[in-house]
Amino acid sequence: MIHINKVVFSLGLLLCLAACTPERSSDDTSAIEPAVSQATAPAGDTESVSHYSAEQFFQTTSVFGSSINHDNTAVLVSSDATGVFNAYRYPLDGSSPEALTSSTTDTIYGVSWFPEDDRILYTADEGGNELNHLFVRETSGEVQDLTPGENLKALFFGWNADDKTFYVATNERDSKSFDIYAYTADGYSRHLLFQNDDSLSPEAVSRNGRWLALVKSNSNADADIYLVDLKADSATPVLITPHEGDVEFSAFTFSPDSTQLIYGSDEGAEFTGAWSYEIASAKSAPLYSADWDVSFVYYSDDANFRVVGTNEDAQTKLDILDRRTGKPVEIPQLPDGDLRGVNFTSDASGMVFYINSDTAPSNLYAYSFGDKAVRRLTDTLNPEIDEAHLVASEVVRFESFDGLEIPGLLYKPQQADARQKVPALIWIHGGPGGQSRKGYSAAQQHLVNQGYALFAVNNRGSSGYGKTFYHLDDKKHGEVDLQDIVYGKKYLQSLDWVDQDKIAVIGGSYGGYLTMAAMAFTDEFEVGINIFGVTNWERTLQSIPPWWESFKKALYDEMGDPATDSERHRRISPLFHAENIQKPVLVVQGANDPRVLQVESDEMVEAIRKNEVPVEYVLFPDEGHGFRKKANRISASEAYVSFLNEHLPTGNAAL
Numbered sequence: 001m002i003h004i005n006k007v008v009f010s011l012g013l014l015l016c017l018a019a020c021t022p023e024r025s026s027d028d029t030s031a032i033e034p035a036v037s038q039a040t041a042p043a044g045d046t047e048s049v050s051h052y053s054a055e056q057f058f059q060t061t062s063v064f065g066s067s068i069n070h071d072n073t074a075v076l077v078s079s080d081a082t083g084v085f086n087a088y089r090y091p092l093d094g095s096s097p098e099a100l101t102s103s104t105t106d107t108i109y110g111v112s113w114f115p116e117d118d119r120i121l122y123t124a125d126e127g128g129n130e131l132n133h134l135f136v137r138e139t140s141g142e143v144q145d146l147t148p149g150e151n152l153k154a155l156f157f158g159w160n161a162d163d164k165t166f167y168v169a170t171n172e173r174d175s176k177s178f179d180i181y182a183y184t185a186d187g188y189s190r191h192l193l194f195q196n197d198d199s200l201s202p203e204a205v206s207r208n209g210r211w212l213a214l215v216k217s218n219s220n221a222d223a224d225i226y227l228v229d230l231k232a233d234s235a236t237p238v239l240i241t242p243h244e245g246d247v248e249f250s251a252f253t254f255s256p257d258s259t260q261l262i263y264g265s266d267e268g269a270e271f272t273g274a275w276s277y278e279i280a281s282a283k284s285a286p287l288y289s290a291d292w293d294v295s296f297v298y299y300s301d302d303a304n305f306r307v308v309g310t311n312e313d314a315q316t317k318l319d320i321l322d323r324r325t326g327k328p329v330e331i332p333q334l335p336d337g338d339l340r341g342v343n344f345t346s347d348a349s350g351m352v353f354y355i356n357s358d359t360a361p362s363n364l365y366a367y368s369f370g371d372k373a374v375r376r377l378t379d380t381l382n383p384e385i386d387e388a389h390l391v392a393s394e395v396v397r398f399e400s401f402d403g404l405e406i407p408g409l410l411y412k413p414q415q416a417d418a419r420q421k422v423p424a425l426i427w428i429h430g431g432p433g434g435q436s437r438k439g440y441s442a443a444q445q446h447l448v449n450q451g452y453a454l455f456a457v458n459n460r461g462s463s464g465y466g467k468t469f470y471h472l473d474d475k476k477h478g479e480v481d482l483q484d485i486v487y488g489k490k491y492l493q494s495l496d497w498v499d500q501d502k503i504a505v506i507g508g509s510y511g512g513y514l515t516m517a518a519m520a521f522t523d524e525f526e527v528g529i530n531i532f533g534v535t536n537w538e539r540t541l542q543s544i545p546p547w548w549e550s551f552k553k554a555l556y557d558e559m560g561d562p563a564t565d566s567e568r569h570r571r572i573s574p575l576f577h578a579e580n581i582q583k584p585v586l587v588v589q590g591a592n593d594p595r596v597l598q599v600e601s602d603e604m605v606e607a608i609r610k611n612e613v614p615v616e617y618v619l620f621p622d623e624g625h626g627f628r629k630k631a632n633r634i635s636a637s638e639a640y641v642s643f644l645n646e647h648l649p650t651g652n653a654a655l
Contacts (some may be wrong), residue, residue, distance in 0.1 A: 128624020
């Protein structure tokens with residue numbers, strides 16, 4: 001369940017694709033072109049650089065999910081190997097996977113095995129409308145929608161320790177509020193556990209089914225945790241985080257024995273740390289801290305292991321603790337990259353995890369504690385692509401207009417040097433409040449491979465760099481954060497391998513907004529690529545999905561209330577200043593987007609055309625906020641490069 005903290009809220013990050021996968025990649029298709037070369041190119045040697053097509057980059061398969069079945073023989077994996085995400089059974093012995101679903105239209109994401117058999121739970125929406133339902137697939141292959149109805153959204157909330165009951169949140173009663181239901185594993189009968197009359201944000205249910213943690217967003221800098229005793233005669237939320245001033249509290253999980261709530265807090269600190277709240281005594285104690293935000297904490301079902309994730313300079317670092325010995329779990333002989341999606345077998349004999357890096361998409365591994373053997377279960381990078389030809393990002397920092405240090409991830413094409421300068425793109429993440437992070441992205445690697453430098457700027461207001469940095473753009477959007485983007489351009493111009501006269505801007509969602517703001521309010525960039533970006537804040541803030549009710553107040557604190565700040569919203573909305581746009585723009589949009597409505601892009605394109613300025617429009621009728629189908633991601637990536645080749649050429653015209 002989304003809650004307001006420094007990780008994400010609001011208009012959604014550039015999905016990979018957003019709410020769907022834990023990595024930034026989405027890759028694949030069927031039309032393959034041969035690689036040009038298999039030699040690693042020295043800088044400046046254009047002839048030795050292999051230029052791959054969009055099809056080749058997106059032939060890479062995206063995989064995620066680490067639920068292990070009841071007999072510890074297989075992992076439930078979501079994969080887009082066919083072009084559309086479906087659920088698969090991946091055997092732990094490394095044998096061939098089995099497709100459990102076969103959708104050719106709507107994306108399907110596996111959620112969980114049943115604890116005592118090989119039934120699965122999965123979630124799916126329709127055409128990217130984000131109205132996900134929860135389904136069960138029987139071992140026979142028969143499928144049942146457990147949350148039928150129109151215009152509702154459902155979320156899985158975990159299993160009871162007895163393995164007989166699971167929990168689901170739906171907004172079927174009130175589109176603004178998620179109520180909690182308990183479902184039986186046998187027969188799927190259900191009963192209401194908690195009616196969420198105050199539109200709080202449900203975060204976690206304890207393993208014994210007694211406790212529910214909810215978060216109330218008081219502002220975009222202040223939130224409280226409430227605890228509900230679901231066994232009490234009156235399931236009333238009780239405040240457990242009284243405090244003074246602005247403090248951001250978030251609920252991570254309950255301890256395996258259900259006696260403690262593990263939560264995040266930035267009280268008295270710049271970064272979020274993990275704390276434990278003992279329910280019986282109502283006492284809190286520090287659990288884990290770092291010089292970065294703690295992003296999550298969770299435990300293995302058998303309580304033997306604890307996993308803590310921290311957001312360290314745009315990378316996720318994991319601390320995996322064996323609670324039986326008090327020592328960290330160490331895995332030998334792993335390739336470079338970040339560990340993700342860690343999960344453990346029920347008999348504590350092993351674990352599964354993913355490894356992901358800038359130059360390698362996520363691959364699933366199994367590790368046996370007994371013989372310390374690591375087995376790789378997937379091979380997701382297209383074999384026609386030589387990983388040595390891909391580019392790893394470098395974390396760099398530059399000074400903005402007021403001296404503030406701004407971080408970013410810089411990708412330098414292998415052929416770039418002072419003799420052969422290359423065009424550059426500033427890539428702007430979604431949000432507001434998102435973060436560009438390390439990890440594989442087929443779209444980004446395609447752009448860099450075609451000879452475009454890419455600088456993913458984490459402008460002020462980005463998460464991951466402390467609460468002071470995070471709030472520096474509050475109600476200053478399109479102003480101070482836009483200046484960070486402009487000064488990111490100035491940094492690029494200081495590099496002797498960048499063509500100073502060929503710098504563009506690209507971004508999705510809130511990044512699409514800043515892209516259009518850059519084109520409307522500055523004359524700094526030669527072209528702009530707007531991917532489902534906000535262009536009319538008046539409309540967007542009045543048409544947010546009803547299920548965002550629990551953090552609407554925080555969103556308004558961030559962006560301004562449309563009832564009182566409409567003048568400012570109009571002033572910073574590119575649509576109302578479209579006459580200023582005098583350079584080429586590409587607009588990409590999903591017709592089913594519930595966050596940034598298609599009409600926003602329609603009107604923006606029409607307004608730019610009145611300027612007799614080149615503008616291209618790519619509309620996907622079967623996508624929402626983020627492109628989940630491979631064919632559409634390929635088409636979008638091809639459109640980016642084709643547009644850039646026409647208006648900001650590198651000298652390499654290949655796609």
